[in-house]
Amino acid sequence: MSSLEEPLGFDKLPSMSTIERIQRYSSGACRPYENNMGMGSRWIEGRSCSTSNSYELQFKGECFYAILSQEDYDEGTREALPWTRHNRDFYKEDSFNQRTSSLCRNDVVQGNGFDSWYSPDHQYNSKSDEKGIQNLTNKFIKSIPKYVKIVEVGPRDGLQNEKDIVPTAVKVELIHRLVSSGLSVVEATSFVSPNGFLSWCKGSSGFASASESFSKSNVNCSIEESLARYGAVTRAAKELSIPVRGYVSCVVGCPVEGAIPPSKVAYVAKELYEMGCFEISLGDTIGVATPGTVVPMLEAVMAVVPVENLAVHFHDTYGQSLPNILVSLQMGISIVDTSISGLGGCPYAKGASGNVATEDVVYMLDGLGVKTNVDLAKLMKAGDFISKQLGRPSGSKTAIALCRVAADGSKI
Amino acid sequence: MGMGAAGLKEEVVARLILTNQMNFIYGAGFPFHLKVNASMLSFPKQDYDEGTREALPWTRHNRDFYKEDSFNQRTSSLCRNDVVQGNGFDSWYSPDHQYNSKRDEKGIQNLTNKFIKSIPKYVKIVEVGPRDGLQNEKDIVPTAVKVELIHRLVSSGLSVVEATSFVSPNGFLSWCKGSSGFASASESFSKSNVNCSIEESLARYGAVTRAKELSIPVRGYVSCVVGCPVEGAIPPSKVAYVAKELYEMGCFEISLGDTIGVATPGTVVPMLEAVMAVVPVENLAVHFHDTYGQSLPNILVSLQMGISIVDTSISGLGGCPYAKGASGNVATEDVVYMLDGLGVKTNVDLAKLMKAGDFISKQLGRPSGSKTAIALCRVAADGSKI
Numbered sequence A: 001m002s003s004l005e006e007p008l009g010f011d012k013l014p015s016m017s018t019i020e021r022i023q024r025y026s027s028g029a030c031r032p033y034e035n036n037m038g039m040g041s042r043w044i045e046g047r048s049c050s051t052s053n054s055y056e057l058q059f060k061g062e063c064f065y066a067i068l069s070q071e072d073y074d075e076g077t078r079e080a081l082p083w084t085r086h087n088r089d090f091y092k093e094d095s096f097n098q099r100t101s102s103l104c105r106n107d108v109v110q111g112n113g114f115d116s117w118y119s120p121d122h123q124y125n126s127k128s129d130e131k132g133i134q135n136l137t138n139k140f141i142k143s144i145p146k147y148v149k150i151v152e153v154g155p156r157d158g159l160q161n162e163k164d165i166v167p168t169a170v171k172v173e174l175i176h177r178l179v180s181s182g183l184s185v186v187e188a189t190s191f192v193s194p195n196g197f198l199s200w201c202k203g204s205s206g207f208a209s210a211s212e213s214f215s216k217s218n219v220n221c222s223i224e225e226s227l228a229r230y231g232a233v234t235r236a237a238k239e240l241s242i243p244v245r246g247y248v249s250c251v252v253g254c255p256v257e258g259a260i261p262p263s264k265v266a267y268v269a270k271e272l273y274e275m276g277c278f279e280i281s282l283g284d285t286i287g288v289a290t291p292g293t294v295v296p297m298l299e300a301v302m303a304v305v306p307v308e309n310l311a312v313h314f315h316d317t318y319g320q321s322l323p324n325i326l327v328s329l330q331m332g333i334s335i336v337d338t339s340i341s342g343l344g345g346c347p348y349a350k351g352a353s354g355n356v357a358t359e360d361v362v363y364m365l366d367g368l369g370v371k372t373n374v375d376l377a378k379l380m381k382a383g384d385f386i387s388k389q390l391g392r393p394s395g396s397k398t399a400i401a402l403c404r405v406a407a408d409g410s411k412i
Numbered sequence B: 001m002g003m004g005a006a007g008l009k010e011e012v013v014a015r016l017i018l019t020n021q022m023n024f025i026y027g028a029g030f031p032f033h034l035k036v037n038a039s040m041l042s043f044p045k046q047d048y049d050e051g052t053r054e055a056l057p058w059t060r061h062n063r064d065f066y067k068e069d070s071f072n073q074r075t076s077s078l079c080r081n082d083v084v085q086g087n088g089f090d091s092w093y094s095p096d097h098q099y100n101s102k103r104d105e106k107g108i109q110n111l112t113n114k115f116i117k118s119i120p121k122y123v124k125i126v127e128v129g130p131r132d133g134l135q136n137e138k139d140i141v142p143t144a145v146k147v148e149l150i151h152r153l154v155s156s157g158l159s160v161v162e163a164t165s166f167v168s169p170n171g172f173l174s175w176c177k178g179s180s181g182f183a184s185a186s187e188s189f190s191k192s193n194v195n196c197s198i199e200e201s202l203a204r205y206g207a208v209t210r211a212k213e214l215s216i217p218v219r220g221y222v223s224c225v226v227g228c229p230v231e232g233a234i235p236p237s238k239v240a241y242v243a244k245e246l247y248e249m250g251c252f253e254i255s256l257g258d259t260i261g262v263a264t265p266g267t268v269v270p271m272l273e274a275v276m277a278v279v280p281v282e283n284l285a286v287h288f289h290d291t292y293g294q295s296l297p298n299i300l301v302s303l304q305m306g307i308s309i310v311d312t313s314i315s316g317l318g319g320c321p322y323a324k325g326a327s328g329n330v331a332t333e334d335v336v337y338m339l340d341g342l343g344v345k346t347n348v349d350l351a352k353l354m355k356a357g358d359f360i361s362k363q364l365g366r367p368s369g370s371k372t373a374i375a376l377c378r379v380a381a382d383g384s385k386i
Helices: A018-025 A039-046 A053-058 A060-067 A093-099 A102-109 A131-142 A154-161 A168-180 A200-204 A212-219 A223-239 A262-275 A291-302 A321-330 A358-368 A376-390 A397-409 B006-019 B068-074 B077-084 B106-116 B129-136 B143-155 B175-179 B187-194 B198-204 B207-213 B236-249 B265-276 B295-304 B332-342 B350-364 B371-383
Strands: A149-152 A205-209 A245-249 A279-284 A310-314 A335-338 B024-026 B124-127 B160-162 B180-184 B219-223 B253-258 B284-288 B309-312
Touching (some): A131 B265, A154 A168, A168 A376, A205 A212, A212 A223, A245 A262, A262 A291, A279 A335, A291 B106, A291 B332, A321 A335, A321 A358, A321 B295, A335 A358, A358 A376, A358 A397, A376 A397, B124 B332, B129 B160, B143 B160, B143 B350, B180 B236, B253 B309, B265 B295, B284 B295, B332 B350
Parallel strands (some): A205 A245, A310 A335, B124 B160, B124 B309, B180 B219, B219 B253, B284 B309
């Protein structure tokens, strides 16, 4: 992981090409176009570990999962979960990483391992439940992918929405910390290389709206015009082996048009995919989606774009992003866009604010036993850093709660 | 507390009867069952054509945000129809690009059914703001404010509103203790919060059975159903034990509380599995805290598992003072917004609910704890600028 931790020094612009630089900092992000299938596992491979057993030995969290068994659950064990009062050294990786989610995950994976320490007179072992209820559990949790890739959009989507321009050094430090936490994909701000390469933001992303009105107000052209424009971009990028990520905005609702038909979203997503985007991120730009509207939208899109090439990008404007992410995961989505501390939103949709906070999503995924390769303690340090820089509290409830627990822990 | 003057009781009762929407109100020191059928909201079927600009609450056209007609009809009907009837939008989109979800592979169609179909058609919302919410305020909230809040909440369609406890001068059991049984699934939390062990709590709530004899319905509460600040993770079997005891004592409903807000769907599912094996699901409610932002996904998965009763608090008022760092009941507005979008009937009018939230937020002098409320207020404000 060492190559990922080196600061990029965007303002220094070393002599190597833009592509090489990006490849160094985000190992999986710049795979040649022809290798865009199965990018999920390739991300891990780019970091010199595989998804086989050897992977489990390389990371503390994984190693612990292998060891923890039912015998470890006895009355004397005070698990140092992040929110327990025993965990005074909150930011120490050992205690935190081991415990953050392993118990929860084991509880799901192995059934109820706690009975051994409870009074034998009152044994309600979930394994002896009626078959019906056991199937229910499987149905709602089992379909969730085992590994989810988190795409951190904070430095791009988040910081570009700040009123005051954030100094480059701060951005670089933030990216450094985010990458240190294990995030394999961090979207940085756009910049134009002096070599005249395509500006990275425009060269590697295709933004299209599923709403005509939003398209006209946001990028000043119709959907068809946007798609034509990005067709040119993706063709150029393909020749240069630059992978392009597509974005569809207003996938559920638009401030002008109201509800957006799933078929329209599917059309735009399919066009972007056929143009060559290796991944298409479906964005609920104004945050109005609920699981009831996410499901038909995903149904339509998944009929025309493979699920492994789809990401979801929800906004927490109405507080709905986490249930929307949950149902997306249940449907097989395994890529989620998030933003550290909930930075950023959409300036063109009035009232829209609030990317979903990375910390909150990682907390939920940890509890579900989903692998993310992200270390929540280190992630919180990144969030803490940028919140202090911006001079305002974190937009993440998890971060606020865990900080309070750490503070309280020292009083016991 | 202790405001059990007969005059107050009458005033509260009088206001509530006038709203004509009450099913239960308890916690007000009187063993009333006011059973009046709540009016059912109708969701008209929509004609989808290009000219229609649906006045959804968050669209710029909807300037008269608080007008019930436009708002009520549109808040969720589109979303709901989209789920229930399949994709009804194709008629106005270019026929060259028809991606009709009905023609999807059977596999994907089944997926939809699986994750949405199991959700109950009707969910009862138990509004705990006036009790759980306001009792956590540093400054005592004046009774008149509480009464007005309750009145507004009831007006929005909420059939169950938990009010603060007060002791009637007639010597009835103090409602809080007499009609609710609080038990913790965590020994340590039990000792620190109610100063007795779980067994002792349960014995004490044998008073519950006496209440039952008096025809006072008793609601049971289990706290720390997933985690406790001292003990860490709580075994589902323990939660099931406590819930079963409360149920067998005679509680008509048991509310399962994630007191410190640490639960995620991964821990909610095994906990509910265990409890549902010993208590019928129709007698179970969930009470999540949003301390870690997890309450809505937790509610969603609970609904998927068949739970149909959810405790919420207007504007996200309140939390638990005994669990350090714990704060934040889930906001009623956010939950109603999600349920509306899922096509679940709640009988709650979101516009009226927001008026209640707006009222109490102004009274307390702080912003709402509900993102939905904040977002919709901003939309209403922006709407007037277009």
